[in-house]
Amino acid sequence: MNNNELLARRYRAMSQYAPLFYDKPIHIVKGEGVWLYDADGKKYLDMYNNVPTVGHCHPYVVKRITEQVQTLNVHTRYLHETIIDYSERLLSTFDESLNMLVMTCTGSESNDIAIRMAREHTGKMGVICTDDAYHGNTTVVDEIATQFHQGQVKGCNVKSIPTPDSYRPLEGLTGKALGLAYANKVKQAIDEFNAEGTGLAAMLICPILANESLPEIPEQFIKLAAKHVRDAGGLVIFDEVQAGFGRTGCMWGHEQTGVVPDIVTLGKPMGNGHPVAGVVSSAKLMDEFRSRTEYFNTFGGNPVSAAAALAVLDVIENEGLIGNVQHIGSYLRAELNKLKIKHSLIGDIRQRGLFIVVDLVLDTESKEPAPQAAHFIVESMKSQGILLSKTGVARNALKMRPPLVFSKDNADQALYALDNALNELKTQG
Amino acid sequence: MNNNELLARRYRAMSQYAPLFYDKPIHIVKGEGVWLYDADGKKYLDMYNNVPTVGHCHPYVVKRITEQVQTLNVHTRYLHETIIDYSERLLSTFDESLNMLVMTCTGSESNDIAIRMAREHTGKMGVICTDDAYHGNTTVVDEIATQFHQGQVKGCNVKSIPTPDSYRPLEGLTGKALGLAYANKVKQAIDEFNAEGTGLAAMLICPILANESLPEIPEQFIKLAAKHVRDAGGLVIFDEVQAGFGRTGCMWGHEQTGVVPDIVTLGKPMGNGHPVAGVVSSAKLMDEFRSRTEYFNTFGGNPVSAAAALAVLDVIENEGLIGNVQHIGSYLRAELNKLKIKHSLIGDIRQRGLFIVVDLVLDTESKEPAPQAAHFIVESMKSQGILLSKTGVARNALKMRPPLVFSKDNADQALYALDNALNELKTQG
Numbered sequence: 051m052n053n054n055e056l057l058a059r060r061y062r063a064m065s066q067y068a069p070l071f072y073d074k075p076i077h078i079v080k081g082e083g084v085w086l087y088d089a090d091g092k093k094y095l096d097m098y099n100n101v102p103t104v105g106h107c108h109p110y111v112v113k114r115i116t117e118q119v120q121t122l123n124v125h126t127r128y129l130h131e132t133i134i135d136y137s138e139r140l141l142s143t144f145d146e147s148l149n150m151l152v153m154t155c156t157g158s159e160s161n162d163i164a165i166r167m168a169r170e171h172t173g174k175m176g177v178i179c180t181d182d183a184y185h186g187n188t189t190v191v192d193e194i195a196t197q198f199h200q201g202q203v204k205g206c207n208v209k210s211i212p213t214p215d216s217y218r219p220l221e222g223l224t225g226k227a228l229g230l231a232y233a234n235k236v237k238q239a240i241d242e243f244n245a246e247g248t249g250l251a252a253m254l255i256c257p258i259l260a261n262e263s264l265p266e267i268p269e270q271f272i273k274l275a276a277k278h279v280r281d282a283g284g285l286v287i288f289d290e291v292q293a294g295f296g297r298t299g300c301m302w303g304h305e306q307t308g309v310v311p312d313i314v315t316l317g318k319p320m321g322n323g324h325p326v327a328g329v330v331s332s333a334k335l336m337d338e339f340r341s342r343t344e345y346f347n348t349f350g351g352n353p354v355s356a357a358a359a360l361a362v363l364d365v366i367e368n369e370g371l372i373g374n375v376q377h378i379g380s381y382l383r384a385e386l387n388k389l390k391i392k393h394s395l396i397g398d399i400r401q402r403g404l405f406i407v408v409d410l411v412l413d414t415e416s417k418e419p420a421p422q423a424a425h426f427i428v429e430s431m432k433s434q435g436i437l438l439s440k441t442g443v444a445r446n447a448l449k450m451r452p453p454l455v456f457s458k459d460n461a462d463q464a465l466y467a468l469d470n471a472l473n474e475l476k477t478q479g
Numbered sequence: 480m481n482n483n484e485l486l487a488r489r490y491r492a493m494s495q496y497a498p499l500f501y502d503k504p505i506h507i508v509k510g511e512g513v514w515l516y517d518a519d520g521k522k523y524l525d526m527y528n529n530v531p532t533v534g535h536c537h538p539y540v541v542k543r544i545t546e547q548v549q550t551l552n553v554h555t556r557y558l559h560e561t562i563i564d565y566s567e568r569l570l571s572t573f574d575e576s577l578n579m580l581v582m583t584c585t586g587s588e589s590n591d592i593a594i595r596m597a598r599e600h601t602g603k604m605g606v607i608c609t610d611d612a613y614h615g616n617t618t619v620v621d622e623i624a625t626q627f628h629q630g631q632v633k634g635c636n637v638k639s640i641p642t643p644d645s646y647r648p649l650e651g652l653t654g655k656a657l658g659l660a661y662a663n664k665v666k667q668a669i670d671e672f673n674a675e676g677t678g679l680a681a682m683l684i685c686p687i688l689a690n691e692s693l694p695e696i697p698e699q700f701i702k703l704a705a706k707h708v709r710d711a712g713g714l715v716i717f718d719e720v721q722a723g724f725g726r727t728g729c730m731w732g733h734e735q736t737g738v739v740p741d742i743v744t745l746g747k748p749m750g751n752g753h754p755v756a757g758v759v760s761s762a763k764l765m766d767e768f769r770s771r772t773e774y775f776n777t778f779g780g781n782p783v784s785a786a787a788a789l790a791v792l793d794v795i796e797n798e799g800l801i802g803n804v805q806h807i808g809s810y811l812r813a814e815l816n817k818l819k820i821k822h823s824l825i826g827d828i829r830q831r832g833l834f835i836v837v838d839l840v841l842d843t844e845s846k847e848p849a850p851q852a853a854h855f856i857v858e859s860m861k862s863q864g865i866l867l868s869k870t871g872v873a874r875n876a877l878k879m880r881p882p883l884v885f886s887k888d889n890a891d892q893a894l895y896a897l898d899n900a901l902n903e904l905k906t907q908g
């Protein structure tokens with residue numbers, strides 16, 4: 051069956067509005083390590099997918115899922131050792147104040163529960179996020195998906211602050227003054243919540259602002275913002291759905307913020323594609339939430355999900371992937387800096403481990419976003435057999451988040467293709 | 480490691496309030512068909528678990544998951560044939576007006592999206608459910624989990640009606656008058672929503688009222704209630720998370736209601752334990768929702784989830800499970816009726832296919848619930864090697880929902896043990 055027929059069937063059964071990548075979607079049939087293969091046998095280097103984090107179809111993860119799915123798969127109202135082993139192992143990677151885990155199935159569920167926990171704890175409703183946030187898609191989490199509601203009314207329980215950004219900074223400020231200015235926006239939102247009688251439940255942010263296109267976060271912002279939140283009785287929730295599990299070259303994205311959050315939410319790479327996610331907090335918060343709500347998640351933490359998640363931790367450790375992330379991430383950044391000198395379209399390069407954003411601009415002074423160029427490059431990279439994507443509210447930045455097993459050879463192939471695409475764009479004028 | 484040590488570790492890492500079954504929890508390590516095995520090798524007949532619907536670790540489902548997990552597991556923004564095959568196959572089992580599917584990971588996500596769809600469509604916020612409902616645990620779905628919020632304020636967007644029930648009927652009514660009386664409660668809730676300016680988005684109910692302890696639904700209630708809802712511009716959402724996929728002896732629980740809903744939500748048995756769920760609606764509603772919201776679910780409908788779900792449909796069909804459900808369900812009901820004559824503790828037997836509820840009462844006239852007896856029997860059955868559970872707001876009813884592969888021999892073993900437990904209770908006075 052060719053792609054047009056498949057597409058027509060998909061439109062009929064799933065809606066033409068179900069999102070698809072590329073001008074002409076690709077029909078992927080096989081994955082292995084950093085590679086994806088389409089139905090015609092064409093091979094793609096995967097620089098996009100952050101979910102299959104230890105590589106597509108990693109044999110050890112596949113083995114553990116296969117063993118468990120043929121042995122037992124039930125819920126957590128019977129005792130089972132794997133979820134306990136996993137919980138202990140995962141929690142040992144956090145600050146000791148973060149010592150309980152509840153497992154869910156998606157990052158959306160995790161952020162939804164984190165908000166429930168914060169509202170239960172504070173008795174208040176207000177949630178602070180950024181202007182360009184995305185944290186998932188349940189009703190309540192969608193309210194803080196401000197990236198998709200630009201200019202729309204946010205409802206009385208949500209306030210967003212301008213995305214903290216050192217490249218296109220607030221009021222042209224720099225250094226510590228810039229961090230202070232953004233933190234003051236948080237203080238202002240808290241004051242408004244209090245004046246309106248809503249009160250503050252939490253600030254929910256990604257500690258690397260992944261969906262806000264990974265800006266370099268102004269100095270001290272997170273520390274100062276967290277202090278304002280806590281002074282007002284609110285909780286600090288860090289969404290580690292994208293930042294976590296070694297992506298940044300640390301186990302957790304928040305390790306370098308100097309802030310230990312009250313709640314951490316987990317998702318995407320946790321099971322290398324298996325639907326598993328979770329929420330970590332102190333025992334006090336977790337006991338409070340669970341005793342008051344009788345929370346139970348039918349699929350959450352089942353033996354297969356726990357086995358998949360445990361296998362991912364094993365692979366990250368056994369294959370030294372965090373070291374690889376640091377090594378290849380630095381190499382990519384250095385090589386991209388060379389391309390930046392060559393191509394004035396590259397306005398800014400932002401990199402945290404193997405999460406890399408290349409901000410394309412029409413003019414390096416005005417920093418006017420270049421969304422058409424980004425689109426051209428994404429399509430050109432695809433035709434050269436490399437998958438990446440766009441980010442940023444203006445859709446002008448290239449987003450690269452390859453599996454953590456990405457090698458120097460893989461990086462060289464991608465850099466070569468990117469240079470080609472940028473040259474091709476120049477030629478086209 | 481013994482259960483006490485395991486339990487202590489679980490309490491530390493997951494909270495003592497994470498729900499567990501039985502006075503002394505059991506440590507299950509293996510499942511096969513209708514059987515579960517604990518760490519000491521004790522074998523239990525599973526009459527409780529409705530998720531592993533085609534039997535624990537069904538070899539064909541295991542095979543399909545194993546094949547797919549080692550081949551490819553990515554999201555739906557690339558083309559993939561299995562989710563399309565599954566969508567077409569699943570949709571062919573519904574009325575032709577229900578012709579689009581969006582896949583999610585949990586029943587909670589499905590009900591949350593269904594509410595979002597209804598609110599998008601109507602521009603109104605109000606949701607009607609029953610007094611004893613449970614539909615999941617996201618913030619918004621928890622608001623309609625009225626079973627866990629008895630006597631609490633429901634918030635301005637939720638109204639619940641007394642659970643339609645022929646055994647403990649409203650105002651002592653019977654027959655069509657009873658159905659009419661409950662439907663009038665729906666009308667009254669709509670009028671209140673309108674008077675308050677909230678307006679009606681939807682009525683969300685399970686078509687067999689599974690979590691309301693499966694009452695015999697008064698004649699015409701669902702038809703009349705659906706008419707009131709539609710006359711007011713609202714949508715009818717049927718939660719088939721428990722009722723669906725053959726459990727009742729029909730493919731869908733709503734088939735015998737005479738009402739085609741606007742939205743159907745799916746979950747639990749859909750992937751035999753794999754975290755997969757979905758929402759079915761008309762193309763018009765789905766297009767409207769997806770185009771307005773850019774809804775995307777990272778894990779929803781991935782190739783492994785789709786393969787697991789497709790395998791479940793295959794097994795239901797190839798093994799003639801719906802016929803088995805009808806056959807064994809009727810047999811169990813007939814045999815339970817014999818026990819009812821023998822044991823006055825049995826007040827009412829309610830059965831839809833292989834979903835059976837035995838309502839225990841202290842007195843058959845007053846119908847006063849007997850929760851202690853229910854607790855005793857659940858524990859006695861466990862010690863006899865049979866797993867079932869309790870239901871009902873008073874926790875006085877036995878809940879039985881075995882895998883659909885349950886045989887006559889399995890039924891006889893369970894009936895024998897239940898007779899024993901009832902006799903034992905009599906002896907104890």
